[in-house]
Amino acid sequence: MRPSVTLIYEMARQDVKDRFAGSVLGGLWVFVWPLVQLFIYIIIFGKFMGGRLPGNSEVHAYGIYVASGLIPWTCFVNTLLRTARVFTDKKHIITKIRVKLPLFPLYIQITEFIPFIFSTIILIALTVFFGFQLSFKSIILLCFVFYIQQVLSLGLGLLFATFSVFFKDLNELLSIAVQLLFWFTPIVYTKGILPEYIMPFINLNPMLHIVEAMHQIFIYNAEVDSARLLIIFALAHILLAISVYILRKIETDVRDFI
Amino acid sequence: MLTVNNIHKSFKLYKKPSDRLKEIVLKKQFHRVYNALNGVSFTLSEGQSIGILGENGAGKSTLLKLIMGIILPDSGHIERAGKITGLLELGTGFNPEYSGRQNIYFNGAFLNLTKKDIDNKLEEIIDFAEIGDFIDEPLKTYSSGMTMRLAFSIAIHANPKCLVVDEALSVGDVYFQQKCFDWLKNFKESGNSFVFVSHDLNAVKMFCDRSIVLNEGNVVFDGQPEDAVEHYSMLMAQKRQDKSTLDAEAWDGNRVISITSCTILNRKNNECSTFTAGDFLKITIHAEGDTDIPNFSVGIMLRNRFGQEVYGINTDMLKIPVSYHAEHGLDVEFSIDNLNLGPGLYTVTAALHDGSHHLDVCYHWVERAGKFEVVIEDGKPFTGLVRLTPKVTANATTKILPS
Numbered sequence: 001m002r003p004s005v006t007l008i009y010e011m012a013r014q015d016v017k018d019r020f021a022g023s024v025l026g027g028l029w030v031f032v033w034p035l036v037q038l039f040i041y042i043i044i045f046g047k048f049m050g051g052r053l054p055g056n057s058e059v060h061a062y063g064i065y066v067a068s069g070l071i072p073w074t075c076f077v078n079t080l081l082r083t084a085r086v087f088t089d090k091k092h093i094i095t096k097i098r099v100k101l102p103l104f105p106l107y108i109q110i111t112e113f114i115p116f117i118f119s120t121i122i123l124i125a126l127t128v129f130f131g132f133q134l135s136f137k138s139i140i141l142l143c144f145v146f147y148i149q150q151v152l153s154l155g156l157g158l159l160f161a162t163f164s165v166f167f168k169d170l171n172e173l174l175s176i177a178v179q180l181l182f183w184f185t186p187i188v189y190t191k192g193i194l195p196e197y198i199m200p201f202i203n204l205n206p207m208l209h210i211v212e213a214m215h216q217i218f219i220y221n222a223e224v225d226s227a228r229l230l231i232i233f234a235l236a237h238i239l240l241a242i243s244v245y246i247l248r249k250i251e252t253d254v255r256d257f258i
Numbered sequence: 259m260l261t262v263n264n265i266h267k268s269f270k271l272y273k274k275p276s277d278r279l280k281e282i283v284l285k286k287q288f289h290r291v292y293n294a295l296n297g298v299s300f301t302l303s304e305g306q307s308i309g310i311l312g313e314n315g316a317g318k319s320t321l322l323k324l325i326m327g328i329i330l331p332d333s334g335h336i337e338r339a340g341k342i343t344g345l346l347e348l349g350t351g352f353n354p355e356y357s358g359r360q361n362i363y364f365n366g367a368f369l370n371l372t373k374k375d376i377d378n379k380l381e382e383i384i385d386f387a388e389i390g391d392f393i394d395e396p397l398k399t400y401s402s403g404m405t406m407r408l409a410f411s412i413a414i415h416a417n418p419k420c421l422v423v424d425e426a427l428s429v430g431d432v433y434f435q436q437k438c439f440d441w442l443k444n445f446k447e448s449g450n451s452f453v454f455v456s457h458d459l460n461a462v463k464m465f466c467d468r469s470i471v472l473n474e475g476n477v478v479f480d481g482q483p484e485d486a487v488e489h490y491s492m493l494m495a496q497k498r499q500d501k502s503t504l505d506a507e508a509w510d511g512n513r514v515i516s517i518t519s520c521t522i523l524n525r526k527n528n529e530c531s532t533f534t535a536g537d538f539l540k541i542t543i544h545a546e547g548d549t550d551i552p553n554f555s556v557g558i559m560l561r562n563r564f565g566q567e568v569y570g571i572n573t574d575m576l577k578i579p580v581s582y583h584a585e586h587g588l589d590v591e592f593s594i595d596n597l598n599l600g601p602g603l604y605t606v607t608a609a610l611h612d613g614s615h616h617l618d619v620c621y622h623w624v625e626r627a628g629k630f631e632v633v634i635e636d637g638k639p640f641t642g643l644v645r646l647t648p649k650v651t652a653n654a655t656t657k658i659l660p661s
Binding site for chain 2: 007014018092094095096167252255
């Protein structure tokens with residue numbers, strides 16, 4: 001077990017370093033990106049474009065609303081897309097040494113966590129600065145919701161990673177699906193503007209519930225719907241288990257094809 | 259140490275990836291099955307080293323990958339006791355942007371080393387690789403030799419109990435190769451094992467206690483390396499025979515009579531393609547035609563792998579009269595008692611012509627009619643192009659220079 005941990009850690013470290021290798025600011029870019037993003041959502045959307053939340057005249061509320069949905073969404077999507085490509089991307093490693101395929105993508109979880117945590121810390125600071133309530137309990141809840149979405153990204157990612165070894169087109173399809181899913185998730189809009197008949201369908205989107213929980217935490221400081229979250233929690237784990245099972249089942253073929 | 263038990267492995271070959279999709283949708287078979295290994299078994303006990311011989315496509319690489327666990331067998335199983343490190347993964351994950359030191363950590367992680375292990379061994383690794391001050395320079399400034407040395411050094415410091423050595427050792431300069439071979443010797447003497455795959459028959463003889471020969475996915479021989487090398491050579495000779503030696507790559511002559519075969523035999527009169535230096539070798543040239551030829555000459559030429567003429571002789575030079583009668587075939591044998599050649603690959607050129615050379619009338623001229631390898635006999639090493647057998651004495655004498 002220990003060497004596996006080292007491998008994942010080294011992969012993650014190398015991955016982070018690779019991203020900024022040769023750039024002057026290096027690791028500082030980790031801070032720059034979320035700052036720019038937050039600036040766009042809070043100042044541009046909230047202030048200049050006059051986006052407002054229904055029932056809230058607060059100037060910054062819309063910005064915080066967008067940011068609190070978009071930050072976890074970005075992390076989810078990046079993790080998902082990179083996990084789905086991991087076997088083909090890291091082919092030069094997998095075809096040379098013995099690695100446990102289901103554990104291998106875990107390094108992506110680490111590298112994608114880093115920008116997320118920086119963005120979130122800045123977001124929390126801004127939320128408090130603009131006078132929104134944020135209790136300790138909310139922070140714990142935030143961690144829990146984040147955990148669920150990442151389990152979901154791993155499970156879904158592994159499933160796509162397994163099959164995309166055979167059909168590369170799957171990755172393109174996934175990218176498109178993710179684009180569509182973005183607009184079926186209330187990130188830049190509120191759920192209230194949607195027509196009534198679409199509700200049953202849109203509720204099938206697990207990310208909707210994740211993002212809504214984030215909104216509850218950051219904007220409304222209200223109780224989250226714990227029953228819904230627990231269902232998604234269970235589903236995410238079942239999906240992960242199924243993905244690992246399938247990967248194990250056809251591992252021989254996967255390794256031959258990589 | 260390592261038990262390979264009745265391994266079968268086949269690959270499904272698809273013309274294009276979409277065929278795979280069709281197969282699932284239409285439930286029809288769109289692939290060709292290629293059987294790489296058909297029931298391979300062997301056991302490697304602790305401290306033993308095994309050589310794997312076989313021509314390209316015999317299944318050597320597949321077997322190595324299975325042993326390493328990079329691919330999984332269709333049936334059968336492989337038991338590994340202890341850590342197996344392969345030199346297949348030399349330099350896996352090396353990043354040219356980072357220093358040698360950083361790369362040691364990264365590559366080490368792939369070889370199942372923890373950070374602490376690497377901390378402890380860092381100096382040793384750098385010393386063995388002889389990188390010196392370059393260790394903190396980015397890898398892209400290294401020569402390819404330095405990169406290989408570093409990679410090899412990391413691999414052998416990964417504490418393997420069993421090392422899988424591919425052709426990897428054929429890189430680097432001679433000095434470093436020797437260092438590696440010395441290291442391998444020590445490694446073996448301290449009770450470790452290795453699996454060695456090489457076309458270097460000398461090395462197989464030198465390092466392995468045992469050797470198996472693979473042919474078309476089957477183990478066709480398992481035993482002493484010397485016998486295995488012989489078996490392998492015979493197999494190769496047979497294969498060449500099947501393909502007919504004389505669809506010659508270069509031929510010439512009026513073909514009034516033709517060389518129909520050129521065989522290379524050992525002392526036991528068996529066809530063979532590997533000889534130890536100083537061994538007996540016989541080249542038999544068989545010629546046939548439809549016309550009587552009263553007096554002509556049969557010759558051979560040995561060339562080394564650079565195409566240099568090493569030795570040439572013909573019956574005219576030897577003043578041996580040769581004539582041909584249309585109702586018979588003709589066998590001309592060149593027996594060489596002491597094949598005093600240095601190690602390496604040699605080709606045989608055979609020719610039938612008038613007089614002492616082939617420029618006037620040439621009946622048939624076959625370039626590369628045969629091929630053999632000379633290897634050095636165990637315990638009687640030498641270097642160079644030829645094998646001389648000097649008597650050497652050392653005697654005390656009076657000093658010539660004033661002290």
